[in-house]
Amino acid sequence: MASDSANLYTCLACQVAFHSAELQRTHYRSDWHRYNLKRKMAELPPVTADNFAQRVLAQQAKQTEEATKGGFSARCNLCQKAYSSQNAYNSHLSSKKHKDAQAKATAKSSDSVSEEVAGADQKVHDFPLGDNDQAMATDEPNNTARAQAVAQEREINRALDNAQTEEEVYELLEKKMQMARRLSLEECLFCDTHSATFEDNMAHMAQAHSLFIPDVEYVADLRGLITYLGEKITVANVCLYCNGRGRTMRSLDAVRNHMLDKGHCMIAYDNEDDILELSDYYDFSTTYPGDKMEGEPHATAAMNTEEPETRLTLAEARAEGIVFDADAAELVLPSGQRLGHRDLKRYYKQRFRVEDTRESVVINRLLTQYAEDGAFASAAHKQANDRALIMNQPRGRWALRQQHPSIMVKRRQLEYDAKVGAKANKLQKYFRHQILF
Amino acid sequence: MDHIEGTQQHCAAAAIVQAALRAVLAKVTPGTTVESLCQFGDDIVEGYAQQLYPDPKLEKGVAFPTSIALNCQVQNISPTEDASLVISAGDVVKVELAAQVEGYVASQAHTMVVNLSPDQPISDRRADVVCAAKIANEAAIRTLHPGAKASQVTAITQEVAKIFHCSPVEATYSHSVKRFVLSGQKLIPNHFNPSEGFRDFEFQVGDVYTINTVMSSGPGKIKDSGDKVCIFQRDVNCKYHPKLSSAKQLGAKINKQFPVFPFAIKNIADLRLRLGLSELVNHGLLIPFPILTEKKDHFVAQFQATVVVTLDGPVCLTPAIDMSFVHSTHNIPSDASAAKLMNKCVDIAKLPELPVLTNQPVLKGASMDVI
Numbered sequence: 049m050a051s052d053s054a055n056l057y058t059c060l061a062c063q064v065a066f067h068s069a070e071l072q073r074t075h076y077r078s079d080w081h082r083y084n085l086k087r088k089m090a091e092l093p094p095v096t097a098d099n100f101a102q103r104v105l106a107q108q109a110k111q112t113e114e115a116t117k118g119g120f121s122a123r124c125n126l127c128q129k130a131y132s133s134q135n136a137y138n139s140h141l142s143s144k145k146h147k148d149a150q151a152k153a154t155a156k157s158s159d160s161v162s163e164e165v166a167g168a169d170q171k172v173h174d175f176p177l178g179d180n181d182q183a184m185a186t187d188e189p190n191n192t193a194r195a196q197a198v199a200q201e202r203e204i205n206r207a208l209d210n211a212q213t214e215e216e217v218y219e220l221l222e223k224k225m226q227m228a229r230r231l232s233l234e235e236c237l238f239c240d241t242h243s244a245t246f247e248d249n250m251a252h253m254a255q256a257h258s259l260f261i262p263d264v265e266y267v268a269d270l271r272g273l274i275t276y277l278g279e280k281i282t283v284a285n286v287c288l289y290c291n292g293r294g295r296t297m298r299s300l301d302a303v304r305n306h307m308l309d310k311g312h313c314m315i316a317y318d319n320e321d322d323i324l325e326l327s328d329y330y331d332f333s334t335t336y337p338g339d340k341m342e343g344e345p346h347a348t349a350a351m352n353t354e355e356p357e358t359r360l361t362l363a364e365a366r367a368e369g370i371v372f373d374a375d376a377a378e379l380v381l382p383s384g385q386r387l388g389h390r391d392l393k394r395y396y397k398q399r400f401r402v403e404d405t406r407e408s409v410v411i412n413r414l415l416t417q418y419a420e421d422g423a424f425a426s427a428a429h430k431q432a433n434d435r436a437l438i439m440n441q442p443r444g445r446w447a448l449r450q451q452h453p454s455i456m457v458k459r460r461q462l463e464y465d466a467k468v469g470a471k472a473n474k475l476q477k478y479f480r481h482q483i484l485f
Numbered sequence: 486m487d488h489i490e491g492t493q494q495h496c497a498a499a500a501i502v503q504a505a506l507r508a509v510l511a512k513v514t515p516g517t518t519v520e521s522l523c524q525f526g527d528d529i530v531e532g533y534a535q536q537l538y539p540d541p542k543l544e545k546g547v548a549f550p551t552s553i554a555l556n557c558q559v560q561n562i563s564p565t566e567d568a569s570l571v572i573s574a575g576d577v578v579k580v581e582l583a584a585q586v587e588g589y590v591a592s593q594a595h596t597m598v599v600n601l602s603p604d605q606p607i608s609d610r611r612a613d614v615v616c617a618a619k620i621a622n623e624a625a626i627r628t629l630h631p632g633a634k635a636s637q638v639t640a641i642t643q644e645v646a647k648i649f650h651c652s653p654v655e656a657t658y659s660h661s662v663k664r665f666v667l668s669g670q671k672l673i674p675n676h677f678n679p680s681e682g683f684r685d686f687e688f689q690v691g692d693v694y695t696i697n698t699v700m701s702s703g704p705g706k707i708k709d710s711g712d713k714v715c716i717f718q719r720d721v722n723c724k725y726h727p728k729l730s731s732a733k734q735l736g737a738k739i740n741k742q743f744p745v746f747p748f749a750i751k752n753i754a755d756l757r758l759r760l761g762l763s764e765l766v767n768h769g770l771l772i773p774f775p776i777l778t779e780k781k782d783h784f785v786a787q788f789q790a791t792v793v794v795t796l797d798g799p800v801c802l803t804p805a806i807d808m809s810f811v812h813s814t815h816n817i818p819s820d821a822s823a824a825k826l827m828n829k830c831v832d833i834a835k836l837p838e839l840p841v842l843t844n845q846p847v848l849k850g851a852s853m854d855v856i
Contacts, residue, residue, distance in 0.1 A: 412666055415663055416721065
């Protein structure tokens, strides 16, 4: 036994012996030996090989379990907290703190507008609570695809940061454009809500996010406009209100969070550039002078979807046949009567003499007007003050007209002299020295 | 002359004038009032114009109201109802009237002596002045060739007047006629007055003239008779807003009824409107045509015709009307230029035949017996 033991090669940490040095060396390299070494350091008894194998299997099973649990993430909006495990989240939900907050929120919402309740409900339902198993099941493949896309997007963004040449940047941008998720017409621009129809979606965005479409009565292509806005958010990752002027964002979620947090759920429509950007989807031809009634039915139809009440009165007026004449700033009633603004009363009160267009009057005026002008008058006309000569006209035409022109001419001359004199300070006719030495 | 613009309308107007003038002259009998004769002449012109051109938008009718001047009176007499001018035997009666169709004017004047015994010619100064006016008028018409000077008309008038120991009346003119303009800018005086000056001009193809010859047995000096003016013309170039309501209404009525041509105040029936007349006249909206007279014991004769200047010479639109039986003691010497002119023929335009008037106007006021 002694000779046997003398020939044996031992491992003290694992308390095993080997017949050859070779076997001992391979043992030293194994995971079992390392594990026991660590246990020896911690002054724990060594484990046997079987035990170690069991431990390894248990560990592997644990790891796989953890891996499957890794996709879980939940957020409690009431308490503003995020959880990565189901257990933690469940324990939070049953906690006293959460229940207090929930009680407070329901009390608040009961006496505020019902819309908000709906909104809050919707957000609560966004969580994968687990009791709605079917929804979870359908969402799962979607979620993994979306997670993949997010990862890819992140990669591209990283590559964009490192890109050196312009071509590289363009290439990456194109790739990003192809990759980027597109929102359908039934999807909300600002949250994950998916409505049944486009109209429902518009109603949701107007109610939940207060989306206002400027100049809605002139929108020619509402679906096109919404699609374009969606691409701005998903592809270009631009806030609709900042319109690229604020800080740059790199993902759909970032843009959505920004718009929701900042209250930017509106369309930039102040600058000329902003207006021009959307001009493809608008048709302002009805406001141009000339064609007044064209395109009117279209505009009112678009208006019916979501319009404040003030606009509707105008639509009602239109329906009754009252038209606004933008050129003259007048309302035209169906009877043809025109209503003007009272500020312009003084102009409406003016009455102009209608020009006589009869052929006889026009021709006569043209052919005889030069006789009134001194330059064109004959010698007889010029000496109009001589009574004998006045009668020397065909049929005594100029009789009794002698006085008026001369008085008028003289008065005009006097007025002119006075004006010139007052201007040049030359009214003083007789001059004397101002200072007598 | 068919190439001249408005010939058709000119001829229609001339036919109306002829018919009206003949009808009026036929009614000139002792005891007839001047007022009723004037109204009669106007009614005929208006009647024909309405019958030929029923379109209310087309402008037609009287271009110058029928004016009847007796003895020493010169022109512009179309009196109102209250005037007491009665034609008596032996009077020299001058009838002048003008009609227009679409603004194309034809005018004519004729002088007749009221002779109770048509077999016996009248052979005193009345005969001289009528002959002088007629011959001077015919001679003047014959001078109207393209390229001829206006001064030739004055010269021939003066020459004829001298032969008959008469004188052309001053302040009487022949004048050009334009569409809607009764007396145009081109004037040919009958009596040349050096102090007045005279712009000579040449006749051109297409011109239309009213050759108006007025002769006096006296010196030919005229003055305003002082009688109430009865013919007015609106001045289209005068812009004045009347203040009196009657003047406003009168102005509106005149603008509607007589926009450019002279009219007689008797045609405005409403006496209240006539109140506004003085304001319109004083401010130049209306031009009065004063009644001119020669001295009392002299006689004035007038002949007038509308003539178109064509390439072939003058074409008279208004053919002459038969003369009264007068015999002058004076003769035109054969070497006078007037005699040479009178030997020429003058073309007469072919006037359309007028239908019978459906509403024959009636001469008001039966003629009174005058012995």
